[in-house]
Every structure is written in C-alpha cells, then in structure tokens.
Amino acid sequence: MAISRMFQILILSLLYFTSSIVLAANPTYNIQSYGAKSGGKSDCSKAFLSAWGAACAATAPATVYVPPGRYLMRNVYFDGNSCKNNAITIRIDGTLVAPSDYNVIGSSGSWLKFERVTGVSIYGGTLDAQGANLWACKNSGKGCPKGATSLAFYNSNNIRINGLVSMNSQMFHILVDGCRNANLVNVRVSAPGNSPNTDGIHVQQSSGVTIMNSHVSTGDDCVSIGPGASNLWIENLACGPGHGISIGSLGWEMNEAGVQNVTVKTATFSGTENGVRVKTWARPSNGFVRDILFQHLVMVNVQNPVIIDQNYCPNHEKCPHQGSGVKISNVKYEDIHGTSATQVAVKFDCSKTRPCSGIELDGVNLTFRDKPATASCSNAGGTAEGVVKPSSCL
Incomplete structure (x- = not known):
C-alpha cells in the first residue's frame, strides 16, 4: 500500500512538473x-x-x-x-x-x-x-x-x-x-x-475548408462559394433566415477558376430564399462547377429548395445574353426532403451554350403546401433514382 501510494504521488508530481514546464513554455x-x-x-x-x-x-x-x-x-x-x-x-x-x-x-x-x-x-x-x-x-x-x-x-x-x-x-x-x-x-x-450583403461565410480561391456544427442567420447567403474553391466540406449546418448555400455567382470573368469537390450534408434550411443553389452569370466564361454532393438536407418552407440558375443577370445589366459559359457537371442531390414555399421546388435553368450534364437525383421528396410540387428543366441532363418528388424533368 505504501509503495503504491508513493508511486501515485510520484506520478502526480511528474504531471504537475510537466504541466508547469508547458505553461511556462507557452x-x-x-x-x-x-x-x-x-x-x-x-x-x-x-x-x-x-x-x-x-x-x-x-x-x-x-x-x-x-x-x-x-x-x-x-x-x-x-x-x-x-x-x-x-x-x-x-x-x-x-x-x-x-x-x-x-x-x-x-x-x-x-x-x-x-x-x-x-x-x-x-x-x-x-x-x-x-x-x-x-x-x-x-x-x-x-x-x-x-x-x-x-x-x-x-x-x-x-x-x-x-x-x-x-x-x-x-x-x-x-x-x-x-x-x-x-x-x-x-x-x-x-x-x-433584411441586412444586405451580409453573407455568413464566404469561401473562394481556397482548398481544404471545413465548416461544421454551425448556425447562420443573416440577410444574404448563409455560405457562399466563389471561384477557385475546392475540397470544401460543410456538415451539420442550420441556415435561416438567409439565401441558403450558394455556389456563385460565377462566370463574371472570362478566365475564372472553377469550383470542384464540394460536399454539403446534414443541413437544415428554415424559411430561406433558397436551399442549395448554383448561380452563374449569363455571360461567356471558361469556368466550371463539378463533383458536387448535396446530401441529407431538410427544407422547411424554402422558396427555391433546389435550383441551378445560369441566367443570372440582375436588372438585365452587364449581361450580353449569350448564355453562361460555366460548365456544370456531376452534381448529385441525395435524400433531400421537406416543404417548398413555391410550387416549383426543383429548377434546373442551365446554359443554352453549355448545358448541365451528370445531374443525379436520388431520394428527393419535396411538397408544396401539402400538395405535389413541380420541377422545371432547361438544358439539363441527368438521371433519377429511388423516390423522386416532384417527378424528375431530366
């Protein structure tokens, strides 16, 4: 017993001495x-x-x-x-x-x-x-x-x-x-x-960025993803009020870095303007968006739960109306459910000059006021698996 007690005292003394050195050194x-x-x-x-x-x-x-x-x-x-x-x-x-x-x-x-x-x-x-x-x-x-x-x-x-x-x-x-x-x-x-331009977190020209276990309430995008973002992981995010999670606006410059390898999973959008959005200017560009996964998302009265908008041109200014040059490919929407505040719950408005390709819907279930919602596709190609409501227009 005495030896054991002496051993415990020795260990505690060493721990105290070590911690004192660390504190002094830091x-x-x-x-x-x-x-x-x-x-x-x-x-x-x-x-x-x-x-x-x-x-x-x-x-x-x-x-x-x-x-x-x-x-x-x-x-x-x-x-x-x-x-x-x-x-x-x-x-x-x-x-x-x-x-x-x-x-x-x-x-x-x-x-x-x-x-x-x-x-x-x-x-x-x-x-x-x-x-x-x-x-x-x-x-x-x-x-x-x-x-x-x-x-x-x-x-x-x-x-x-x-x-x-x-x-x-x-x-x-x-x-x-x-x-x-x-x-x-x-x-x-x-x-x-109603606070203008107050994006919660904006990421651009960066790689290896992780956003986890966070809550964003603001007047603009909860998370906005700009040119040159890659290997971005967003998980367990609560968004609202706000404009949702947005890749873009992209394609303002002709030679612009693309966005790739982005994962958004286990997120909840409450009363937001958008859920998950990809947005590009309606002007020529060599940019791209590829290898994106939106997974396990809940929409609560969201105006545009799932949207790709490649004809972004506010007030019809500074857009030559030639179609977006940003190429969007390999975007997957998996296990997305909840309610839309508008009848069109899924909207893929892609570029007429560089159509979207490789869009995947798997387990999407969105309703509008307890009624079936609708989907809208333009220049979009892809596949649908499992239960997909509204019915796929790809």
Missing part, C-alpha cells in the same frame, strides 16, 4: 497588460496588436487573451510576414465591438484582417460590427461605403475558428480567401434577414 499575452480597457469606449486596437506582436516573437506556441468585457476595435491588420510563430491561439472570452460610426471601418474592406498567417486559432468570443446604421444607409439608396467584412483571412494556412459568434457585420461576416486547410467549427452568425 506564454499568454493578455491585451489588458498592453493597455486595453473594457467598456467599449477606449480604442484597444494598439493593445491587441502589441499582444499579437509579442506572440509572434515567441519561440513556442503562444496565446493572445481577451478577457470578459467589451473592447472597442478599429481596423486591425494582422500581418503574417512579420510573424515568426506558426502556433498562435487567440482566446476571446469577451466581445470585440466596432465603432458605432460605420464610416470608421466602412471603406476599409475588412475590420479584422489576417494575411499570410499560418497556424492561427481563434477560440470563443463575439464580434459585434454594429452594422445596422450602414444597412439602413444602403437600403435607403443614399451614397454610403460598401462596408467591411468582420473577419477575413487571406492567403493563410492551417486556420481554426471554434466557438466564435459574429453579429451584425457590415458586409460578409467571415471571409476565407486564398487559404489552405481552414476549419470553422461551432460558429454562429447572427444578422437580420
């Missing part, structure tokens, strides 16, 4: 130590950047810590070119709040911008961009700035965002552009359904 930089004050009135941008700079200079994994409270932040640029540390965690227990005057960040493009960083993780916290006044300006038709994306990652690798809440963004909430290996988990996006 420093934490509290933004309050660099002058940040909570309350949401004092500009904490310089304090945050000072803590970031200290973490970048550390030779071991480091943490930038934001304690509970509200911290006013102007535009902040996190430059990876001058950062030697590839393992920085930003732990947020409080709220970062943008200035109430939307002009302060409204013309900058991004509020919190990370560029060329590697191994950055953001855990917890809330971003409140206070975008309501800018939305009102846009909706009034007055001249106002375009607005800033709340959190943007450019040309970065091995990014992780876990447990973040983004509220009331002026424009996009989260942007992933030119990145490799980004994981967004337990993210919550919140903005009213």
Whole structure:
C-alpha cells in the first residue's frame, strides 16, 4: 500500500512538473497588460496588436487573451510576414465591438484582417460590427461605403475558428480567401434577414475548408462559394433566415477558376430564399462547377429548395445574353426532403451554350403546401433514382 501510494504521488508530481514546464513554455499575452480597457469606449486596437506582436516573437506556441468585457476595435491588420510563430491561439472570452460610426471601418474592406498567417486559432468570443446604421444607409439608396467584412483571412494556412459568434457585420461576416486547410467549427452568425450583403461565410480561391456544427442567420447567403474553391466540406449546418448555400455567382470573368469537390450534408434550411443553389452569370466564361454532393438536407418552407440558375443577370445589366459559359457537371442531390414555399421546388435553368450534364437525383421528396410540387428543366441532363418528388424533368 505504501509503495503504491508513493508511486501515485510520484506520478502526480511528474504531471504537475510537466504541466508547469508547458505553461511556462507557452506564454499568454493578455491585451489588458498592453493597455486595453473594457467598456467599449477606449480604442484597444494598439493593445491587441502589441499582444499579437509579442506572440509572434515567441519561440513556442503562444496565446493572445481577451478577457470578459467589451473592447472597442478599429481596423486591425494582422500581418503574417512579420510573424515568426506558426502556433498562435487567440482566446476571446469577451466581445470585440466596432465603432458605432460605420464610416470608421466602412471603406476599409475588412475590420479584422489576417494575411499570410499560418497556424492561427481563434477560440470563443463575439464580434459585434454594429452594422445596422450602414444597412439602413444602403437600403435607403443614399451614397454610403460598401462596408467591411468582420473577419477575413487571406492567403493563410492551417486556420481554426471554434466557438466564435459574429453579429451584425457590415458586409460578409467571415471571409476565407486564398487559404489552405481552414476549419470553422461551432460558429454562429447572427444578422437580420433584411441586412444586405451580409453573407455568413464566404469561401473562394481556397482548398481544404471545413465548416461544421454551425448556425447562420443573416440577410444574404448563409455560405457562399466563389471561384477557385475546392475540397470544401460543410456538415451539420442550420441556415435561416438567409439565401441558403450558394455556389456563385460565377462566370463574371472570362478566365475564372472553377469550383470542384464540394460536399454539403446534414443541413437544415428554415424559411430561406433558397436551399442549395448554383448561380452563374449569363455571360461567356471558361469556368466550371463539378463533383458536387448535396446530401441529407431538410427544407422547411424554402422558396427555391433546389435550383441551378445560369441566367443570372440582375436588372438585365452587364449581361450580353449569350448564355453562361460555366460548365456544370456531376452534381448529385441525395435524400433531400421537406416543404417548398413555391410550387416549383426543383429548377434546373442551365446554359443554352453549355448545358448541365451528370445531374443525379436520388431520394428527393419535396411538397408544396401539402400538395405535389413541380420541377422545371432547361438544358439539363441527368438521371433519377429511388423516390423522386416532384417527378424528375431530366
């Protein structure tokens, strides 16, 4: 018994000693130590950047810590070119709040911008961009700035965002552009359904992006997928209000990177404008969309549950009406059920110059007001298997 007890004490002592070494080797930089004050009135941008700079200079994994409270932040640029540390965690227990005057960040493009960083993780916290006044300006038709994306990652690798809440963004909430290996988990996006251009998560020119266990309520696309996105995995997403999950708009440029290998599974759309959509401009392009899987989706009173729109041309402006040049192929819709808010629940409006091919329907069951819905096809080819309601028009 004595030997066993001594062994337990030895093990506990070793664990304590080891953990003490790890804590000592992995420093934490509290933004309050660099002058940040909570309350949401004092500009904490310089304090945050000072803590970031200290973490970048550390030779071991480091943490930038934001304690509970509200911290006013102007535009902040996190430059990876001058950062030697590839393992920085930003732990947020409080709220970062943008200035109430939307002009302060409204013309900058991004509020919190990370560029060329590697191994950055953001855990917890809330971003409140206070975008309501800018939305009102846009909706009034007055001249106002375009607005800033709340959190943007450019040309970065091995990014992780876990447990973040983004509220009331002026424009996009989260942007992933030119990145490799980004994981967004337990993210919550919140903005009213009438907030313009407030896409929840936008991904473009990026590969290896995963979005899981997240909830997006906003005024535009819950997730929008732009040119150059590949190997994208979206799972267990709740969307609504919003415009659904959209691949596109694509094909604005003649030589534009395509979208491929996208999986969307186990998602619920509630009262959204669209469910899953592929959208391309009605203009010449060499782009493509291929190898897409939409699987295990629930539609609850969705206006356009399943839609391909290759004749996108708002207000009939800047479109030569020559047909979309984006080639859409190998798109599978499997186990999609629920209710449509319009009679046409499945609509494939494909390009007259480059028709859709390889569309697969398997186990689609959508109704309209407890009645049979309908499907519409134009320039679309493919197959249907299992129960397909409305009846396939492919």
